[in-house]
Amino acid sequence: MVVIKSLLVFILAGLCEIGGGYLVWLWLKEDKPVWYGIVGGIILALYGVVATLQPAGFGRVYATYGGIFIVMALIWAWQVDGFRPDKYDLIGAAIALVGVCIIYYAPRQ
Secondary structure, eight states: OHHHHHHHHHHHHHHHHHHHHHHHHHHHHSOOOHHHHHHHHHHHHHHHHHHTTSSSOHHHHHHHHHHHHHHHHHHHHHHHSOOOOOHHHHHHHHHHHHHHHHHHHSOOO
């Protein structure tokens, strides 16, 4: 149950970072109204708060989040932007995900 809870927190953090960043991107690159950037900035700040819900220390949490972010960014790009990941994107994401699961979830003394 602890693993599921931490994965949900990582996913929520990813949604905050990618969603907030996407709103800022739309504001600056796609000429959306300034409120997109303001809301995006607030959501990005919320990402920093959500990450603190993890029980591990800062370095391990952010290292692990980096790999999960890779996977989530590819999913976001595929679902929102119509980007189609190729086999190398998928292989790289799988390697990153396996690596961060070892970093975060490996039993330690």
